[in-house]
Amino acid sequence: MIYFNKVSKFYDQSLILDDINLTINNNEFVALIGHSGAGKTTLTKLIVGEEKPTSGSVFFESKEVNKLPAGQITKLRKRIGVVFQDYRLLPHKTAYENIAFAMEAAGKTDDEITADASYVLDLVNLSDRLWHFPDQLSGGEKQRLAIARAIINQPELLIADEPTGNLDPVATNEVIQILKKIHDLGTTVILATHNRAVVDSLRPRVVTLEKGKITRDDKHGHYAI
């Protein structure tokens, strides 16, 4: 599904990713682990075309992401759900409108939006927060809202970048259960994290990044840094 071919990325003079070769297959659950600054977030940004590699190529199926024109990037992003580390919710839209916006962008009808947006918010336990703005929600609620937005269009790939970074253990567990459920429904999941407990409880394929290089790739791994 996703293929990194000799990908390197520099920011100014700093090497962030160094000659990455990585293949992620359909319906895999992959945990990207590593210390802060190891290159996990940059790797996920390359998949959605938010960043371009300095050298090498990133493929999503047969399409080379870094060479896609803007219109094609938009189409690609409709197939990918992303949960951002800093949530990146739309601050001037309510919880319901944040979900509805992602559905409108995907071309869903009003009836579909009415039915599915309420359903997904119920799924992430936010049915009593429909008309709250992001700054009226707690960290855990924001994270669950971000997940709801990422999964609402039933993406083929879900990328979750540190989705439990700011959460307490209870909220963390809730988020992990949601990700598991989504994976069980057939979605490929890439989870970038440095939370040992999360990785050890899931036992997914674990790809370890250190200073921009892949140092380990274990099929059913555990957190080992």
Added chain:
Amino acid sequence: MQNLRRIIRAGLINFKRSSTVSLAAVLVMTVMLCVFVGLIFLQAVLTYSLDQVKNQVDVTVYFDLDVPESQISNLKKTIDNLSGVATTVYVSAEETLANFKERHKDDYLTLQALEELGENPLGAQINIKANEVSQYEAIANFLEKETVLVKGEASIINKIDYHQNKQVIDRLSALIKNARNLGLLVIGIFVLISAIIVFNTIRLAIYIARDEVKVMRLVGASRRYISGPFIIEGIIYGFLATILTMVIFYPVSFWLGSRMTNFLGLDMYRYYLTNFFEIFLIILVASLVLTIFSSLFAILRYINK
């Protein structure tokens, strides 16, 4: 259609929710439109004053005493058909005499001399007004061509007063031209400054939302779907500012009309009411073009990132 409805709704909601930024943008836009309407008023006063001055200028053709009225009438028709001629007024010999007596009613000696002559020494006249001051020379030259003016072998025209007034007319012509050019230059400069201020205000409003725009791109929204609501917001700014400006200028023009008509020479209140829809349309179109262009330009910068 569904997308358009959603874009319009999103634009309206954004306008309402970003109320402080919206208010600032509408106010700046209103100030710009007030400058714009002020310049329209200024141009109206200038045009009116110049027209008044232009109306003081004419060319008079004095005919010989024995020229038949029918011949003058034929010539008048020819002059009427000349390009650049606005109006021609025929004044008969009797009317010329009456006007002369009226003008010199306090000049006893002149009137007595006229009495002693026993007959009307003055011929008929045609007063010619041109559309533009610069056209008098061409008209005078035409009249001086012998072929047009012959009565048998001799000219029927006694005198054309263009050449006596030529210097004044030339100066006036240059003055009008310069005043117009200066007026246009001042208007151009003010409109440009105002447009830059509005443009930057809208850019600032969109700059504040740049992170939001990025997120929209990342969740797969198309460029049109993202930029649409910002353009709708811009249209709302322009529309509200137009209405606000028209409302502000109602009492302003009333005050100008009641207090300044003698000074300006033109009743601005009447001018405003007479040209209300034209002014409304001009500033509405100007504000919409500016806001749509500014919004598009600003949003494209962030949407392409």
